[in-house]
Amino acid sequence: MSDTAITAPTTRPSRVATRRGVFGWVRDPWRKPRFLQTLTWGYLAWSILPVLIAIMFSFNAGRSRSTWQGFSFRWWYQDEFDSLWRDQDLRRAMVQTFRLAIATVVLAVPIGTAFAIGIDRWRGRISRTANFAMLLQFVVPELILSIALFLLFNKVLKDLFPLGTYAQIVGLTTFQLSYSVIIVRARLLSIGPEYEEAAMDLGATPGQALRRVLMPLLMPAVLASAALVFADAVDNFVTVRYLSGPASSEPLSVKIYTAARQSPAPSINAAATVMLVSTLFMIAIGWFLSRRVSKGDTSGADAVFTGL
Amino acid sequence: MAEAPTGNEVTRRRRSRSDRRRSTATTRETGVWYPKAYWPSFAAPGVLWLAVWFLLPFYVVLSVAFGSVDPAFRLAEPTFQFWWWDFSTFQETLEGFYVAPAIYQDPAIRTLTYVIVASTVCLMVGYPIAYFTARHAGRWRSLILVLLVAPFWISYLMRVYAWQSLLQPDGYINDILGVVGVEPILWLSGKQFTVILGLVYGYIPFMILPLYASLDRIQQSHLEAGRDLGAGPARTFLRVTLPLSKQAILAGLVIVALPMFGDYYTNDLLGSDATSTLGNMVDNAIVQAGQQPAAGGLAIVLMVLVLIPMLYYMRETRRAISRTS
Numbered sequence: 308m309s310d311t312a313i314t315a316p317t318t319r320p321s322r323v324a325t326r327r328g329v330f331g332w333v334r335d336p337w338r339k340p341r342f343l344q345t346l347t348w349g350y351l352a353w354s355i356l357p358v359l360i361a362i363m364f365s366f367n368a369g370r371s372r373s374t375w376q377g378f379s380f381r382w383w384y385q386d387e388f389d390s391l392w393r394d395q396d397l398r399r400a401m402v403q404t405f406r407l408a409i410a411t412v413v414l415a416v417p418i419g420t421a422f423a424i425g426i427d428r429w430r431g432r433i434s435r436t437a438n439f440a441m442l443l444q445f446v447v448p449e450l451i452l453s454i455a456l457f458l459l460f461n462k463v464l465k466d467l468f469p470l471g472t473y474a475q476i477v478g479l480t481t482f483q484l485s486y487s488v489i490i491v492r493a494r495l496l497s498i499g500p501e502y503e504e505a506a507m508d509l510g511a512t513p514g515q516a517l518r519r520v521l522m523p524l525l526m527p528a529v530l531a532s533a534a535l536v537f538a539d540a541v542d543n544f545v546t547v548r549y550l551s552g553p554a555s556s557e558p559l560s561v562k563i564y565t566a567a568r569q570s571p572a573p574s575i576n577a578a579a580t581v582m583l584v585s586t587l588f589m590i591a592i593g594w595f596l597s598r599r600v601s602k603g604d605t606s607g608a609d610a611v612f613t614g615l
Numbered sequence: 616m617a618e619a620p621t622g623n624e625v626t627r628r629r630r631s632r633s634d635r636r637r638s639t640a641t642t643r644e645t646g647v648w649y650p651k652a653y654w655p656s657f658a659a660p661g662v663l664w665l666a667v668w669f670l671l672p673f674y675v676v677l678s679v680a681f682g683s684v685d686p687a688f689r690l691a692e693p694t695f696q697f698w699w700w701d702f703s704t705f706q707e708t709l710e711g712f713y714v715a716p717a718i719y720q721d722p723a724i725r726t727l728t729y730v731i732v733a734s735t736v737c738l739m740v741g742y743p744i745a746y747f748t749a750r751h752a753g754r755w756r757s758l759i760l761v762l763l764v765a766p767f768w769i770s771y772l773m774r775v776y777a778w779q780s781l782l783q784p785d786g787y788i789n790d791i792l793g794v795v796g797v798e799p800i801l802w803l804s805g806k807q808f809t810v811i812l813g814l815v816y817g818y819i820p821f822m823i824l825p826l827y828a829s830l831d832r833i834q835q836s837h838l839e840a841g842r843d844l845g846a847g848p849a850r851t852f853l854r855v856t857l858p859l860s861k862q863a864i865l866a867g868l869v870i871v872a873l874p875m876f877g878d879y880y881t882n883d884l885l886g887s888d889a890t891s892t893l894g895n896m897v898d899n900a901i902v903q904a905g906q907q908p909a910a911g912g913l914a915i916v917l918m919v920l921v922l923i924p925m926l927y928y929m930r931e932t933r934r935a936i937s938r939t940s
Contacts, residue, residue, distance in 0.1 A: 343747035350744050351762045354820070358769055360787065361777035373783035418660045425658025434655070437662045439929075444669050446928045448877030448921060450894055451914050454901050455672035458679050458911065462693050481668040484661065493936045513649060542770035545880070549901070560772055567776050567884050576780075579773040590768050 362583070365576035372573050382573040391577040396554075397562060401581060404558035406472070407547065408540040411479040416533045418480075419487030420525070424517075426488075427495050445485040449545045452482065457549040471552030478546040483539055487532035490611055494528035527601035531611040534593020538586035680705055680911030689905030708912035719896060719913070725807070726892040730875045733814035737822040737871050738864065740815070745826035746856075749833075763827070766820040775813055775884050782809060782885070805887030813885040814878065818871040825870065829863030830856070866931050869924045876921050893917060 361372075365383065369376030379385065384392035391397050426438050444452070460474045468474065502524065506516040544560035551557045557565075559578045566575045597611070678693035681700035685692050694700055711719040748759050766774065781788050782802035789799040802809045833856060841851035879894030888895075893913060900910035 340747060340751045343743050343751060346740070347744045347747045347752075347759065350740065351759065354766060354816070355762060357777035357781055357816075358774060361773065361780060364780065371785070372780045373786040418664055421657045422661025425654050425656070425661070429654035429658055431655075433662065434658065437658060437665060440665045440669060441661070442929045442932055443925070444665065445932060446873060446925045448874055448917065450877035450879065450897060451918055452669070452672070454897060454910060454914055455676045456668065457901060458693075458907065459668075459672040459675045462679060462691070462907075463675055477668055481664065484664060488661070489932065489936055496937050513653070538768060542772065544770075544772050560770065563772055563776060564880065564884075567772075567779060575776075579770070579776060582770055583773060586768055586770070 358583070361576050362580050365573050365580050367573045367576075370572055372571060372576055382577050386574070389572055389574055391574045391581070394574060397559070397574060397578055399555055400557055400559045400562045401578070403472070403556060404541055404560065404582070405585075407475055407479060407558055408537050410476045411483055411540040412533050412537050414476065414480040415483040415536050416487050416529060419484050419532065420491050420529055422484070423488045423491035423495055424521075424525075427492060441485045441488055444481070445489065449482065453478065453546045453549045456481065456546070460550065469552055470550055471556045474550040474552070475547050475556065475558075478550045479540050479543060482543070482546050483536045486539065487529075487536055490532040490535070491525060491528045493611075494525055498524050523600075527597040528611065530597040530600065531593055534589050534597075535611070537589045537593075541582055541586050541589075676911045676914055680708075680908055680915055682908060684905055684908060691904055691907035704908040705912045705915070708909050709916070711909075712916075719893070722891050722893050722896050725890065726876065726894070728807075729811055729814055729892060730872050733811050733818065733875060734822075734868050734872045736811070736815045737819045738868060741819050741822040741867070742826055742864070745823050745830055748823075748827050749830035760827075763820060763823055771817055772880070775817060775881055778813060778816060779803065779884050803885060803887075805889035807886075807890050810882050810886040810890050813881040814875055817878075817881060818875060821870045822867040825863045825867045826860065829860045833859050865927070869928045869931070873921055873924055873928060876917060 364372045364375070366378050366380065367376055368379040368381060380390075382390050384390050387393055391401075422437075422441070426434055426441075456474075456478050457470075460468065460470050498521070502520050503516040506520045507513065511519070542560060544558075544564050547558055548561045548564065551561060559582055563571075563575055563579055563582075566572075675693060677697075677700075678695050679691055681697075681702055681704070682694040683692050683701060684690065684704070708719075711717060712723055713720065744763075748756065748763065752759050780786060783789075784799050784801060786802075788802065789797075793799065837855055837859070838851055841855045846854060877894050879892060879898045882890055882892055882895055883898075893916070897910050897913045897917070900906035900913065
């Protein structure tokens, strides 16, 4: 930082390292980054501990979710009326959660994959507009898209297509579509057209090249997007809440949201834990499968799951 | 994304040029002939889906915002013919921002405050963490990365709910503070501090990861060059590391700020009416039939507010797609 340092750069490190006092310590480029280390581990604890505590409280013996009163399975299945397993409402919500998530995967992933392939090869004004709409959908705040869909169902389609399960599936699929398109499209660009061209040089028809060359190569991305869409659909509560009709169409996330604003029992913690475990489980399966089918080149799969 | 860029860059450019050539004829270099509708037919379901379930709803928002309210039943009546649109309700909504009693003014100011303060805190806390993970984590790096990514897979709802429990009057936070002699604090009684804490907690992972990815890509040789030329650690950071991560900082800020603009749930769970945001205004208005035009109008205002960061984020996403390995 001083002029002497510039004239004698090679001697600087050792001199600085042996210099005593606060300034010597601050200027030593090889000192251990204690501050950063503390901050990082502190942050990680701050980030993860609250969730672990919330899981712990699903095993609370008392009704409180903030004061520990002993361990029990009361809120999981023992309590006759209010436990997660025996409360009709929560059980129905659990089924609804998985129904919505599976339907969303079944719709969003195939439509998204086909869309990604089509948009990658089809050049034209409609294709560009569709690509723009897809990206716009990806970045638009969820609240805005959700109330737009709510108004569509509430004002226009109310008799033909009322709010409820089908509306929720449509909303979730719309919200997740671009996610799967983006994942598949990235993979598509990294594969390039060469493999298909080679296959067709060797006599494959375009259909065969697509089915037997491109699809296997795309599989890791398709599986990854299925897992991520599933996890996102389970966690979603904004879109699903606006588009839910009768109380029976509310999934776990909406029940948790509604309960959290009143005075929730630990069965709500148990519900949140079920959501957490099922998304983590799905992500793990997706990660494992997509690494497996990608044989060797695993960096792509890891990148998709970590968002890096 | 984390791979050497140079070789890729070249092939991509070459590929896109050949793509353009392909677009003029339906014939590939290999001589395979594709029917004109072959590729469009793949995209068709998605195009249709987006048209019906994404673009159409936005038109409905405009129709409701610029429609009328049935005076007898207080029901919003959308006007679908744009040549009959009536902007008086929308104007009233806009006046809510600056003409007394200006019911939207405070929420608008709070929304902007939350977004600015929370994004800044996210950056200030997130940057050192990303920096440490990219440069100094050593053998702990994989574990730290898994823990950094974990919040992505844990529902936002559960994470905020967890904090809501900790911040109860008899919760653990007050217990810990009680040890040092602090009286129990009513965190959830509508404190802006709590809402901002919730926002930071909720969105900071989305800031750290892009920062990490970019800092990880900075080559060691660049830093060594800075050192060799006599710059100290501080100067190397300011003149080499910081400029090289500028784009990731911008991207991170946009990624966390965008959802914060539409966030109403954090305040719903951690705050009160005294700390409500524009998102809360939309959320409250949409469920009352007579208020739906106002909700639509507010949604339009929000959309305009986030337009520039949104376009920036779109560009970044498009770039990220073509850069991913």
